[in-house]
Amino acid sequence: xxxxxxxxxxxxxxxxxxxxxxxxxxxxxxxxxxxxxxxxxxxxxxxxxxxxxxxxxxxxxxxxxxxxxxxxxxxxxxxxxxxxxxxxxxxxxxxxxxxxxxxxxxxxxxxxxxxxxxxxxxxxxxxxxxxxxxxxxxxxxxxxxxxxxxxxxxxxxxxxxxxxxxxxxxxxxxxxxxxxxxxxxxxxxxxxxxxxxxxxxxxxxxxxxxxxxxxxxxxxxxxxxxxxxxxxxxxxxxxxxxxxxxxxxxxxxxxxxxxxxxxxxxxxxxxxxxxxxxxxxxxxxxxxxxxxxxxxxxxxxxxxxxxxxxxxxxxxxxxxxxxxxxxxxxxxxxxxxxxxxxxxxxxxxxxxxxxxxxxxxxxxxxxxxxxxxxxxxxxxxxxxxxxxxxxxxxxxxxxxxxxxxxxxxxxxxxxxxxxxxxxxxxxxxxxxxxxxxxxxxxxxxxxxxxxxxxxxxxxxxxxxxxxxxxxxxxxxxxxxxxxxxxxxxxxxxxxxxxxxxxxxxxxxxxxxxxxxxxxxxxxxxxxxxxxxxxxxxxxxxxxxxxxxxxxxxxxxxxxxxxxxxxxxxxxxxxxxxxxxxxxxxxxxxxxxxxxxxxxxxxxxxxxxxxxxxxxxxxxxxxxxxxxxxxxxxxxxxxxxxxxxxxxxxxxxxxxxxxxxxxxxxxxxxxxxxxxxxxxxxxxxxxxxxxxxxxxxxxxxxxxxxxxxxxxxxxxxxxxxxxxxxxxxxxxxxxxxxxxxxxxxxxxxxxxxx
Amino acid sequence: xxxxxxxxxxxxxxxxxxxxxxxxxxxxxxxxxxxxxxxxxxxxxxxxxxxxxxxxxxxxxxxxxxxxxxxxxxxxxxxxxxxxxxxxxxxxxxxxxxxxxxxxxxxxxxxxxxxxxxxxxxxxxxxxxxxxxxxxxxxxxxxxxxxxxxxxxxxxxxxxxxxxxxxxxxxxxxxxxxxxxxxxxxxxxxxx
Numbered sequence: 001x002x003x004x005x006x007x008x009x010x011x012x013x014x015x016x017x018x019x020x021x022x023x024x025x026x027x028x029x030x031x032x033x034x035x036x037x038x039x040x041x042x043x044x045x046x047x048x049x050x051x052x053x054x055x056x057x058x059x060x061x062x063x064x065x066x067x068x069x070x071x072x073x074x075x076x077x078x079x080x081x082x083x084x085x086x087x088x089x090x091x092x093x094x095x096x097x098x099x100x101x102x103x104x105x106x107x108x109x110x111x112x113x114x115x116x117x118x119x120x121x122x123x124x125x126x127x128x129x130x131x132x133x134x135x136x137x138x139x140x141x142x143x144x145x146x147x148x149x150x151x152x153x154x155x156x157x158x159x160x161x162x163x164x165x166x167x168x169x170x171x172x173x174x175x176x177x178x179x180x181x182x183x184x185x186x187x188x189x190x191x192x193x194x195x196x197x198x199x200x201x202x203x204x205x206x207x208x209x210x211x212x213x214x215x216x217x218x219x220x221x222x223x224x225x226x227x228x229x230x231x232x233x234x235x236x237x238x239x240x241x242x243x244x245x246x247x248x249x250x251x252x253x254x255x256x257x258x259x260x261x262x263x264x265x266x267x268x269x270x271x272x273x274x275x276x277x278x279x280x281x282x283x284x285x286x287x288x289x290x291x292x293x294x295x296x297x298x299x300x301x302x303x304x305x306x307x308x309x310x311x312x313x314x315x316x317x318x319x320x321x322x323x324x325x326x327x328x329x330x331x332x333x334x335x336x337x338x339x340x341x342x343x344x345x346x347x348x349x350x351x352x353x354x355x356x357x358x359x360x361x362x363x364x365x366x367x368x369x370x371x372x373x374x375x376x377x378x379x380x381x382x383x384x385x386x387x388x389x390x391x392x393x394x395x396x397x398x399x400x401x402x403x404x405x406x407x408x409x410x411x412x413x414x415x416x417x418x419x420x421x422x423x424x425x426x427x428x429x430x431x432x433x434x435x436x437x438x439x440x441x442x443x444x445x446x447x448x449x450x451x452x453x454x455x456x457x458x459x460x461x462x463x464x465x466x467x468x469x470x471x472x473x474x475x476x477x478x479x480x481x482x483x484x485x486x487x488x489x490x491x492x493x494x495x496x497x498x499x500x501x502x503x504x505x506x507x508x509x510x511x512x513x514x515x516x517x518x519x520x521x522x523x524x525x526x527x528x529x530x531x532x533x534x535x536x537x538x539x540x541x542x543x544x545x546x547x548x549x550x551x552x553x554x555x556x557x558x559x560x561x562x563x564x565x566x567x568x569x570x571x572x573x574x575x576x577x578x579x580x581x582x583x584x585x586x587x588x589x590x591x592x593x594x595x596x597x598x599x600x601x602x603x604x605x606x607x608x609x610x611x612x613x614x615x616x617x618x619x620x621x622x623x624x625x626x627x628x629x630x631x632x633x634x635x636x637x638x639x640x641x642x643x644x645x646x647x648x649x650x651x652x653x654x655x656x657x658x659x660x661x662x663x664x665x666x667x668x669x670x671x672x673x674x675x676x677x678x679x680x681x682x683x684x685x686x687x688x689x690x691x692x693x694x695x696x697x698x699x700x701x702x703x704x705x706x707x708x709x710x711x712x713x714x715x716x717x718x719x720x721x722x723x724x725x726x727x728x729x730x731x732x733x734x735x736x737x738x739x740x741x742x743x744x745x746x747x748x749x750x751x752x753x
Numbered sequence: 754x755x756x757x758x759x760x761x762x763x764x765x766x767x768x769x770x771x772x773x774x775x776x777x778x779x780x781x782x783x784x785x786x787x788x789x790x791x792x793x794x795x796x797x798x799x800x801x802x803x804x805x806x807x808x809x810x811x812x813x814x815x816x817x818x819x820x821x822x823x824x825x826x827x828x829x830x831x832x833x834x835x836x837x838x839x840x841x842x843x844x845x846x847x848x849x850x851x852x853x854x855x856x857x858x859x860x861x862x863x864x865x866x867x868x869x870x871x872x873x874x875x876x877x878x879x880x881x882x883x884x885x886x887x888x889x890x891x892x893x894x895x896x897x898x899x900x901x902x903x904x905x906x907x908x909x910x911x912x913x914x915x916x917x918x919x920x921x922x923x924x925x926x927x928x929x930x931x932x933x934x935x936x937x938x939x940x941x942x943x944x945x
Contacts, residue, residue, distance in 0.1 A: 316933060591937075
């Protein structure tokens with residue numbers, strides 16, 4: 001037996017994985033040795049005395065995702081450690097490559113695991129809300145949908161682990177059925193045409209991807225816990241993983257519970273929520289060229305809806321509008337969730353096999369099944385509140401075969417075939433005629449993309465074709481109910497091209513142009529009935545035709561004196577046959593009173609805007625960021641504004657970092673300010689109530705990390721709406737009834753073990 | 754490629770099977786079950802019987818297609834001046850056969866319901882003649898009193914889950930009642 005040497009020296013350098021710039025004040029820690037070091041201005045560090053052995057090493061730095069690795073030290077060793085900055089501005093191509101494997105010239109923003117953990121208390125849409133150009137359509141505190149450059153619902157693709165999310169995305173009051181805490185990364189593509197993904201879209205996409213299982217032979221995990229004062233919410237998220245020789249697995253579970261939220265001066269009664277999710281990820285490496293993955297995730301939630309927002313006819317709405325505090329507001333907090341509420345279950349089973357023919361050719365096969373169950377409960381007579389007023393059950397089966405390869409060293413080609421079958425079914429027993437009919441749809445799609453890259457210039461071009469066969473069985477609303485069937489066939493086409501040029505001074509310019517089409521959604525064609533919330537009768541139009549979009553984006557990014565990083569995106573989208581809910585010059589008299597009537601109609605629309613993101617690095621420890629989004633939508637046929645688009649908004653923060661205080665390192669103090677402008681681009685007769693005034697929210701955050709034995713602990717304390725401002729947001733559908741959220745203090749713990 | 758096709762029959766057959774699952778099911782959805790809309794109220798009848806005898810005045814509002822575009826059928830009425838009537842409300846769901854009485858449902862849940870009456874006719878008064886378990890009015894039974902001759906409208910509103918304890922609600926003032934409107938009908942009335 002050889003005596004263990006304990007005089008080894010480890011030298012190293014920490015650098016940015018994209019720019020290769022040195023990272024100063026990074027913390028490098030060898031867990032088993034209880035030894036650490038902080039990198040100097042040139043990124044260098046030294047562990048002077050270390051024994052032979054294997055070590056878990058963590059590398060952390062403010063603004064970077066903590067990296068964990070496992071290494072064996074036998075001799076004096078020199079190592080190079082790379083960290084990825086989770087700044088929103090990075091070299092565009094590098095980000096693209098790391099974010100979605102396929103590099104693209106289209107605009108991309110990434111929310112990584114670190115940022116997700118720092119916002120663990122929020123749902124998916126609210127997490128993305130602070131990104132430039134991303135807003136949320138809310139239905140109170142628990143229900144939120146992302147809006148990217150003015151597009152949401154069926155116009156925006158949501159990709160969960162590579163599979164287009166199949167659920168009831170058409171509803172403005174339907175949240176995405178995805179647990180963001182199971183994700184390792186959320187990518188927002190502000191694009192012109194999402195060619196590689198099946199499903200209706202007019203350009204932009206949100207990709208939710210699980211983290212890669214670290215190639216780490218030991219059992220490891222992460223625990224995240226948060227507490228929020230507003231709603232007295234608690235959440236726990238645990239991830240464990242292990243990587244064997246050929247087989248790797250990870251299991252993640254989330255549990256969240258909150259009670260009634262509070263506006264600035266009153267409780268928002270019945271806004272509690274409970275959520276329980278888990279995901280199992282396994283991967284098997286058959287050999288160097290064949291790898292299979294099996295993934296199962298389950299999302300389950302009960303989401304309460306403000307009681308005072310459940311109303312009857314137009315008179316009820318007018319009464320609600322006139323009140324300063326909603327009806328049914330209780331002066332006591334409660335965890336109880338009563339009607340109205342939503343009960344949602346979404347499960348995804350996915351199998352993927354990737355085959356590497358050689359370094360230049362890769363084949364990829366995916367099969368996925370999704371089960372989506374949505375039940376909505378209303379306040380009803382004679383004990384019927386326990387029966388769902390709507391009960392939808394959707395199952396979809398998805399198959400994809402993809403190829404990616406290199407024709408030469410700089411030409412990359414990818415292509416794929418996708419098939420999807422969707423079976424949407426109303427569970428009987430609601431006692432109410434369904435809002436959305438039963439249907440079965442088949443979608444077959446094909447895409448081809450080619451891209452060329454050189455150091456300075458990259459270029460891409462691609463096309464997509466989808467054929468949709470939809471069979472619908474509706475029920476007429478006449479006195480004698482009849483079943484009426486519709487057969488729809490539609491072809492959706494997408495074409496996109498773009499280029500990116502990197503100037504020698506580091507400035508990056510990219511331009512993209514894309515065509516996309518979207519067939520009318522099932523709700524736009526066949527929905528029929530009363531929409532609670534806004535007390536209007538919504539009527540679908542079976543004769544709607546497909547929307548056609550032409551979108552241009554121009555992005556400009558770069559650095560000024562290595563102190564200012566900036567990125568500007570300008571977009572201009574023209575949509576022919578834009579489908580929207582058009583208020584009719586008609587009030588319908590029923591035994592329940594008078595209701596306004598809304599019909600799905602089509603017009604010519606134009607949405608243009610620009611997003612600015614910039615960071616000012618005053619020093620290594622002091623920085624400030626500014627983001628601004630401007631958007632304007634016009635119905636160019638009638639020359640009036642498009643309703644229901646995000647207000648302009650401005651986000652500003654300053655951040656001061658302290659590399660080390662006692663046992664704590666990576667300390668950061670952050671102050672932010674969010675200003676949302678009043679939506680002025682709307683006429684007074686386009687809404688029941690004029691848009692709310694602009695509002696300004698101020699927040700603070702303190703965070704820090706420390707070593708706790710062999711584990712790494714991150715703690716943060718965040719206060720949102722510090723001054724408890726009373727405000728309402730134009731895109732919150734409950735703004736007719738109640739204030740938005742008041743002050744909220746969130747405390748979070750993240751432990752890596 | 755040769756190796757791929759030899760070694761991975763399992764992978765290939767699975768691809769094949771999943772394609773079959775998708776393509777072979779190109780069928781139509783089954784006939785949907787037409788829900789029995791038992792909660793719908795189609796018909797309101799307000800029967801006014803003069804307390805000193807005589808034939809009753811019957812006001813009816815019938816809306817058979819619910820939220821559909823069909824116009825409701827309204828039967829208005831003529832009342833005598835300076836007369837006291839006892840009023841009885843009945844509600845029906847005529848989409849069912851035989852028609853179902855909704856009056857019973859309201860009666861069973863009387864603490865969660867209240868009718869409100871308002872008229873543009875001077876001195877036409879409607880007073881509650883019934884109470885729920887908590888001693889608050891319901892409005893299925895009322896007393897209507899006319900005074901001078903005139904014409905105008907009578908509006909009857911049914912609220913589900915109103916705040917019965919709110920100011921003025923017990924005496925028939927709808928202003929602070931809140932709740933969800935289940936019925937809101939207006940009759941044209943002549944008093945002569």
